[in-house]
Amino acid sequence: MTACTHSDPTPATLRRHPSQPAEIVREYGPFAGADSVHGVTHDGQHVWAATGAHLVAFDAATGDTRRTLAVASDAGTAFDGRHLYQITEARIDKIDPATGQVVASIPAPGNGNDSGLTWAEGSLWVGQYRDRKIHQIDPATGAIRRTIESDRFVTGVTWVDGEMWHGTWEGDESTLRHIDPATGAVLQQLDMPQGVGVSGLESDGADLFYCGGGGSGKVRAVRRPKAARP
Numbered sequence: 001m002t003a004c005t006h007s008d009p010t011p012a013t014l015r016r017h018p019s020q021p022a023e024i025v026r027e028y029g030p031f032a033g034a035d036s037v038h039g040v041t042h043d044g045q046h047v048w049a050a051t052g053a054h055l056v057a058f059d060a061a062t063g064d065t066r067r068t069l070a071v072a073s074d075a076g077t078a079f080d081g082r083h084l085y086q087i088t089e090a091r092i093d094k095i096d097p098a099t100g101q102v103v104a105s106i107p108a109p110g111n112g113n114d115s116g117l118t119w120a121e122g123s124l125w126v127g128q129y130r131d132r133k134i135h136q137i138d139p140a141t142g143a144i145r146r147t148i149e150s151d152r153f154v155t156g157v158t159w160v161d162g163e164m165w166h167g168t169w170e171g172d173e174s175t176l177r178h179i180d181p182a183t184g185a186v187l188q189q190l191d192m193p194q195g196v197g198v199s200g201l202e203s204d205g206a207d208l209f210y211c212g213g214g215g216s217g218k219v220r221a222v223r224r225p226k227a228a229r230p
Contacts (some may be wrong), residue, residue, distance in 0.1 A: 018218065019047050023190075023223040029218040030216070038050040038075050039156070041077040042203070043079045049212065060208075087108055087224075110128045115127040118157045118158045122139075124137050127157045131154075132152060135148075154168065157201065158209065159203070163178055166201065167200070172195045173194070190225065209222045
């Protein structure tokens with residue numbers, strides 16, 4: 001699916017794109033001892049939610065909490081197949097999920113104004129909320145490799161089957177957007193119900209997105225639309 005023809009002179013991020021209501025299939029939480037969810041990730045078995053003072057891993061089938069790690073977790077969360085990455089203050093911590101130990105840290109590109117986080121193609125991808133950007137960064141140094149511009153506040157970020165998606169949240173409106181990573185053009189958009197925010201975003205690698213719900217303290221599973229797939 002493409003945003004428009006090559007002859008359209010309209011800037012890429014302002015072109016019309018398919019939009020449809022998001023299909024929320026399940027809600028999880030609030031979680032014990034937590035009143036908000038900042039970031040989410042998926043390790044292939046469990047969903048992890050960043051709740052401020054803890055990372056909580058839960059079973060997506062039952063909703064039962066399986067693990068809790070006492071680590072600072074202010075914003076986005078990611079998993080590279082071995083380690084968790086967590087934005088806290090102006091840094092990104094690399095965490096051993098078996099122990100909760102921080103094994104390394106790098107500076108976050110937004111210097112404390114960072115939002116979403118995901119792992120893909122050997123890089124970390126970091127959302128910049130009010131700057132309306134997504135940075136691809138070196139996971140070892142934090143150096144910025146490239147930047148993608150958006151026309152909305154960026155919250156969560158995720159990749160699935162070569163598709164890049166990010167969350168937005170402005171006022172009472174939140175969306176999930178499938179974008180062209182080369183241009184930032186919006187290819188498809190899922191509109192969350194009025195008043196339902198998206199503070200973090202991760203794919204399960206198949207049919208679902210997991211969305212952090214900010215001050216609701218919830219994580220919501222949203223069905224990934226078939227039309228977005230190749």
